[in-house]
Amino acid sequence: MAVYVYSIVATSHPLLLEGVDGVGDPPATLRAVYAGELSAVVSDAPQELRPKRRDLGAHQAVQERLMADGTVLPLQFGFTATGDEAVRTVLEERADEFSERLRALEDCAEYHLKAAQDEDALLRQILREDDEARELNEQITSGSTNPELPLALGELVAQEVQARQDRLATAVVEALRTFAREEVLSRPSGNDFVSVSFLVDRDHEDGFRTAEKDLVDELGSDFDLRLRGPLPAYSFV
Known part of the structure; x- marks a missing residue:
């Protein structure tokens, strides 16, 4: 099943996402995909994803909650992948790049x-x-x-x-x-x-x-x- 990708963080991030909903109607449940020292926050992607106010707000709410507890690489609204394994592959292949950007954005x-x-x-x-x-x-x-x-x-x-x-x-x-x-x-x-x-x-x-x-x-x-x-x-x- 296609997954919606919100952001990338370090695996050490606490990921305190209780009470925060994902995109879609009904709202999707958030989860993490892990690959070494990196994690991606994802959810199941709705069949039809459009930049509606509710979904834009949900996307932003995830970023803001993550920002409160650590450094985040926020992806633009609408980024999807074919599945968790595809997300994990990207994290592994671009690990150095993502890790460098996390360091550059630390405490900013x-x-x-x-x-x-x-x-x-x-x-x-x-x-x-x-x-x-x-x-x-x-x-x-x-x-x-x-x-x-x-x-x-x-x-x-x-x-x-x-x-x-x-x-x-x-x-x-x-x-x-x-x-x-x-x-x-x-x-x-x-x-x-x-x-x-x-x-x-x-x-x-x-x-x-x-x-x-x-x-x-x-x-x-x-x-x-x-x-x-x-x-x-x-x-x-």
């Missing part, structure tokens, strides 16, 4: 930060600080009928927005990376100019959160910073 949690700047405030800033953009805008607002002016202003503003957001993203990451073992940048979406995950040592979490709050104060009300964590270290597996 993931924090994910996204940041956006108010578009109107950014546009006002560009028109105030960029001489060329300001001149083009003044010509347009003074009644010029030259059709090239709006196009030129639009291109200039787009380039300036990208340049400024790239600099902001770099500054945000640099302000926080001192407290992190590792970082992973992902492509921002929507109005965000940065989307980054940090692997933060437990001993540095207070300093990391304080630095993020200082950054919020420094950037001001035109910026929206959203910090999530501590999270299972999905981005660093």
Whole structure:
């Protein structure tokens, strides 16, 4: 029977999973597959597995319970194998790799930060600080009928927005990376100019959160910073 794989831990992990349900309806019972110094937390896989809220929540609950008692390599939602023996084979074949990542993630949690700047405030800033953009805008607002002016202003503003957001993203990451073992940048979406995950040592979490709050104060009300964590270290597996 197919099995659903939640995460990989050291065999020494206490695996205190009483009261935690697996995915599926009815919820599957959790169990461990052992291979030397590694274990995988699994359950029987439901016949139809979709990213429904209940199953996503169950997957996350397993990671959080395991995190509370030791280091975890959390797998993304939806990972399945053909059976326990297939899981054991993977654990054996990739034992060195998994063991190395467990050591790298020891006593750490993931924090994910996204940041956006108010578009109107950014546009006002560009028109105030960029001489060329300001001149083009003044010509347009003074009644010029030259059709090239709006196009030129639009291109200039787009380039300036990208340049400024790239600099902001770099500054945000640099302000926080001192407290992190590792970082992973992902492509921002929507109005965000940065989307980054940090692997933060437990001993540095207070300093990391304080630095993020200082950054919020420094950037001001035109910026929206959203910090999530501590999270299972999905981005660093």
